[in-house]
Amino acid sequence: MSVDLLLTLLAAALAAFLLALLSAVAGFGGGVLLLPVFTVLFGLRVAVPVLTLAQLSSNGSRVWFNRRELRWRLIGWFALGAVPCAVAGGLLLAHAPLSPLKRVLGVFLIGVVVWRRLRRPPRPPAEPSFAAVGAASGLGSALLGSVGPLTAPFFLALGLTRGAYIGTEAASALTMHFAKIAAYGAGDLLTRQVLLLGAALTPATLLGAWAGKKVVGRISERGFVLLVELGLLAAGALFLAGF
Template structure:
């Protein structure tokens, strides 16, 4: 890992990142996805490239932990256990090859999977332990390279028939807390200077929790049928954005 000291960010850039952290966390708390990609897109425009994914990981760990904490009674711990086991394997493998794969190929792969789950033939996904362990491994591997793999996790969990919108968002939040937390450790061991970025991360974390609190209040007022339609629309839009990002690079 290249040593990336925090530059003197202008006041406007600092405020933009924190405001987007607030808005992104509110969006994710209400619809399970969207905020992570919005934040990483903003950071990509304002921060040094090598700092984007590690700093984003810290902010998203806090945002997702807050979300799953506020909806703790809805978390499906059976899924979390197997997801964590798979994420450990994915993290170990991914750490060996981090930054050596083409992010464009990975973005196109995620976009294709999302579009298939939302618009492809309807069939029951496996729900056993091996499937969730595999999902944890793949998503952990992917997030090391593209930063935000929330749509991948949400696309999988959204196909579980018995999941309410609260269970979907709470369980996805717990999965992504593990995932981003693991990523923070991996980049820390690789030598990323987190302490240099502490002011920005702390402020963005506080803004993110405020957004999460607002988003969970909105979630409780959303109709289930509307939520499912909106989720499909947001997933599709995010897949299209990933395709655009892949080809723009």
């Protein structure tokens, strides 16, 4: 292994650890922030499927750590929309114009935080409406690697916090990640390089998820929601900046 490749893997592993920790605390954000890092290191067409493989271990560990608080019916409704749209997005990845979609998503994420601050909290959405949330999230995630913040306002509107929010959101995300991997495989995006990188980054994401689980119990509910909103603003700014 060359020195340059080793340094690249170490940088990617450190980023994966730190952002898996963030995901475990806030329930999202790691994937969105990892995408620009992986894009710089590997290029966009490799970064998106590598990120998906890394998210399997990150989300899977968050599901396991919070398994007693999962909302299974909600996960089912989400998967109903997410799986087919994730497959469609995965097959489109090689040809989709990504920059305009990123900027639209950035405006949406920042607008959500402003709306939450200027208006009364929204009424809890009906669980079947999460099929539409899953559809939008599945398509966007397949094209951009991760749009975890897209789902955050809807899960928060149901009053989910801490373990229930983190675990349920992670389980919902897993359904579309598996669908994305199947689509990437069909589109010849799961190359040997992608599979090796995904395997190499798995230990760092697992360790970050474990460390985040130790941190999340020490944050107040108000601080938790504030952390999520700050993550939404950061993710929106990154998308608007074209990352």
